[in-house]
Amino acid sequence: MTRIPIARPLLGDTEQDAVAEVLRSGWITQGPRVEAFEKAVAARVGAREAVAVSSCTAALHLALVVAGVGPGDEVICPSLSFVATANAIVHAGARPVFAEVDPATWCLDPADVETRITERTRAVMPVHQVGMPADLDGLGAVCGRHGLQLIEDAACALGSEYHGRPVGAGAYLACFSFHPRKILTTGEGGMIVTSSSELASRLRRLRHHGMSIDDRVRHEANTPLEEDYLERGWNYRMSDLHAAVGLAQLERLGGILDARRQIVARYRRALAGLPAMLAPFEPPGRRTNHQSLGLTLLPDAPISRDALMARLLDAGIATRRGIMTIHRASAYRDAVGDLRLPHSEEVSDRSLLLPLFVPMNGETVDRVCAELRCALSGCRQLER
Numbered sequence: 001m002t003r004i005p006i007a008r009p010l011l012g013d014t015e016q017d018a019v020a021e022v023l024r025s026g027w028i029t030q031g032p033r034v035e036a037f038e039k040a041v042a043a044r045v046g047a048r049e050a051v052a053v054s055s056c057t058a059a060l061h062l063a064l065v066v067a068g069v070g071p072g073d074e075v076i077c078p079s080l081s082f083v084a085t086a087n088a089i090v091h092a093g094a095r096p097v098f099a100e101v102d103p104a105t106w107c108l109d110p111a112d113v114e115t116r117i118t119e120r121t122r123a124v125m126p127v128h129q130v131g132m133p134a135d136l137d138g139l140g141a142v143c144g145r146h147g148l149q150l151i152e153d154a155a156c157a158l159g160s161e162y163h164g165r166p167v168g169a170g171a172y173l174a175c176f177s178f179h180p181r182k183i184l185t186t187g188e189g190g191m192i193v194t195s196s197s198e199l200a201s202r203l204r205r206l207r208h209h210g211m212s213i214d215d216r217v218r219h220e221a222n223t224p225l226e227e228d229y230l231e232r233g234w235n236y237r238m239s240d241l242h243a244a245v246g247l248a249q250l251e252r253l254g255g256i257l258d259a260r261r262q263i264v265a266r267y268r269r270a271l272a273g274l275p276a277m278l279a280p281f282e283p284p285g286r287r288t289n290h291q292s293l294g295l296t297l298l299p300d301a302p303i304s305r306d307a308l309m310a311r312l313l314d315a316g317i318a319t320r321r322g323i324m325t326i327h328r329a330s331a332y333r334d335a336v337g338d339l340r341l342p343h344s345e346e347v348s349d350r351s352l353l354l355p356l357f358v359p360m361n362g363e364t365v366d367r368v369c370a371e372l373r374c375a376l377s378g379c380r381q382l383e384r
């Protein structure tokens with residue numbers, strides 16, 4: 001019996017051909033494919049500008065830098081997130097301040113954010129958790145009242161919608177990831193979208209060592225151009241090989257979103273009535289891309305989360321623990337002292353992520369659900 005994976009990227013001939021074409025072209029790092037990918041993402045999301053970089057972590061770092069966040073500043077973010085959210089804040093020289101999430105949506109709770117604002121707070125970084133858009137209206141109001149920047153960790157949220165508009169449309173700064181666990185992949189990669197052309201040009205400079213001229217401009221110039229380094233930047237470039245994969249992937253986005261929604265609907269029907277619920281909850285006005293599907297065990301579940309995961313793995317079904325809490329990771333534990341975030345800890349400890357990928361056929365969903373039904377209704381073992 002082959003193991004059912006938790007996730008699997010959807011890659012095919014179009015991606016292979018696109019990479020081969022870049023290899024044949026002789027220009028493999030940041031070049032025309034990156035520019036085309038940026039334009040395509042900006043158009044899909046409805047953003048004025050998109051700037052491609054090597055990862056979403058790099059994107060978040062640069063977004064913080066151009067927003068003016070630096071040493072001495074505090075940035076409020078959820079602890080219930082991948083560690084990269086807080087690491088990026090540290091890379092910018094600032095201090096992450098962890099706030100609570102709404103246990104239903106798994107996203108930052110604006111009221112809790114407001115209680116953690118100090119005179120050092122400079123920005124709020126919500127995470128659209130596993131694709132579920134955060135409460136941008138509520139957080140925007142908090143930021144407006146206190147003069148704070150809103151920088152979105154949209155790593156998982158390409159294709160998600162907030163009040164009918166794609167996440168990233170009109171955003172001050174929002175950052176997407178193209179890691180293989182995300183909705184689309186380029187292997188590794190990130191994209192910053194922004195409504196500001198000035199921020200976009202500074203982002204383009206900073207990803208390329210702060211250099212005053214683009215490599216391609218120099219390559220194509222008829223006179224020797226001398227570059228200057230206007231500020232100290234990084235090498236955060238995306239390569240044309242990655243961007244070519246991204247362009248091919250973007251064609252698949254609509255189909256992937258539809259397929260994931262259908263798979264989740266099948267899970268929902270099959271798991272009704274059990275002491276567990278699919279998570280996070282999608283409130284009115286928000287539409288998730290279902291980057292991951294959580295299952296939260298209710299207090300009366302007859303099995304613990306970890307025992308359930310072990311049992312599923314025995315049955316050939318891979319799952320993952322629910323989202324980590326950063327404040328309990330070794331790298332952050334000392335810095336946060338005795339901080340407790342009960343909602344975040346509860347979500348993290350009681351949930352797991354279920355297999356969800358395209359294509360995942362109905363039979364496979366049913367096999368996972370049969371194991372879950374058995375384990376969650378107290379039966380010893382499913383006959384196989």
Ligand SMILES: *Cc1c(COP(=O)(O)O)cnc(C)c1O
Nearest residue numbers: 055056057082084085155177179
């Ligand atoms: C995946 C992820 C990141 C990091 O993305 P990379 O492209 O791997 O750097 C950051 N934040 C969140 C919430 C993520 O899920």
